[in-house]
Amino acid sequence: MGEKKKRKGKKRRRRLARLLLLCAGILVLLVLLFFVIFQTKNIEVTGSNRYTEDEIRQLVEQQEPLSFNTVLLTFFPVRADFSGVPFLEDISYELISPTTVRAVVDEKTAVGYVEVDGQKAYFDGDGIVLECIPQEEETQGQGTQGQGTQAEGTQEEVESLDTQPLTEEDQTETQTQEYNPNLEDIPRIEGLNAVSASVGAQLPVSDTAIFETLDALTRLLDRFELWPEQVNVSEEMELTLIYEGNIRILLGGEEYLEEKITKLSGILPQLEGLSGELHLEDVDERNGDVVFAKDVPAAEESQATEDGQAAENNPETEDGQETVTDPEAENGQETEGTGETTGQTEGQ
Numbered sequence: 001m002g003e004k005k006k007r008k009g010k011k012r013r014r015r016l017a018r019l020l021l022l023c024a025g026i027l028v029l030l031v032l033l034f035f036v037i038f039q040t041k042n043i044e045v046t047g048s049n050r051y052t053e054d055e056i057r058q059l060v061e062q063q064e065p066l067s068f069n070t071v072l073l074t075f076f077p078v079r080a081d082f083s084g085v086p087f088l089e090d091i092s093y094e095l096i097s098p099t100t101v102r103a104v105v106d107e108k109t110a111v112g113y114v115e116v117d118g119q120k121a122y123f124d125g126d127g128i129v130l131e132c133i134p135q136e137e138e139t140q141g142q143g144t145q146g147q148g149t150q151a152e153g154t155q156e157e158v159e160s161l162d163t164q165p166l167t168e169e170d171q172t173e174t175q176t177q178e179y180n181p182n183l184e185d186i187p188r189i190e191g192l193n194a195v196s197a198s199v200g201a202q203l204p205v206s207d208t209a210i211f212e213t214l215d216a217l218t219r220l221l222d223r224f225e226l227w228p229e230q231v232n233v234s235e236e237m238e239l240t241l242i243y244e245g246n247i248r249i250l251l252g253g254e255e256y257l258e259e260k261i262t263k264l265s266g267i268l269p270q271l272e273g274l275s276g277e278l279h280l281e282d283v284d285e286r287n288g289d290v291v292f293a294k295d296v297p298a299a300e301e302s303q304a305t306e307d308g309q310a311a312e313n314n315p316e317t318e319d320g321q322e323t324v325t326d327p328e329a330e331n332g333q334e335t336e337g338t339g340e341t342t343g344q345t346e347g348q
Helices: 002-037 053-063 070-075 155-163 168-177 209-224 257-271 298-306 308-312
Strands: 042-046 088-097 100-107 110-116 119-124 129-134 188-190 230-233 239-243 247-252 276-279 290-294 321-324
Touching: 042 053, 053 088, 053 100, 070 088, 070 100, 110 209, 209 230, 209 257, 239 257, 247 257, 257 276, 257 290
Parallel strands: 042 100, 110 188, 188 230, 247 276
Antiparallel strands: 088 100, 110 119, 119 129, 230 239, 239 247, 276 290, 290 321
8 A cells, every 4th residue: 555655646746747847838938939929129219309210219229128028118117217318308118019119208398508618508498407518519500419529530540449449438428429419499598697507407597487488488489380599588588589581589578478479470481581570579369460670781771861751751651660460360361551462561
């Protein structure tokens, strides 16, 4: 009886061992299938305006240790530190297919930059400096990160650099050079009178309320894609937008800012090729009349002085000024004095 029990015990242990081996084999097979089936082969990028899709893909591959698997990357991201990429807030992921994941980019909003101590200090809606870029290192014609541009050297210098091994410091610097944000649509802000700028700190200004106004202005300009080259801030906190061709848009204070920018979106295309001032200071919920005062060349200005008497006899319009209407506000309505359709000038 004792030997039979021993034999039965051995059989049970063998069966259990076989069962465990089978389960382990199935588990290993499932794990292999999981990593093969959900292998990351494509990363779609959305929401990135500052960085190219290739830069975001490279960033994900370098910063996310689980980027090789679509399921792990989507549901168990490491939440890498993007502090070295100044205009990037965060990246989230969506599973599109077993081999494709979508990277949804959340960028920091830069409302403008000020020039301080020979560098451009880009700041957000709270006045916090996001990045400082030396002006002389910035790529011509593109507002890219200064660290990503180098002066041209001789062919011998390039070859010698290629043959030298990189230190840890060089490797870190090379990684920062790989991400060059597009900053062309960020305007220069004049009138803040900031004397210093430090990344991560708020710009020192006399009235921090201006940051809230600039943030609201930036969101409105982004909505209508009306990015100016420069924004001037007066001592009275009145705003002036400067566009290509020396077109100056006088907004006045922060009151009725949305109505003013909405009006500007319909009028600005009519001013292409002109130079002068568009007065939107008095635009509000009820008053939509605006005046565009053309710049007068020096020769024409002297002639206008001689003809001053004739100008005084015509009180309907001021010299060099035109009443401009928004074609969307008065679709098809004719303006007085010309019979031209809305969007044309009055008193010509």
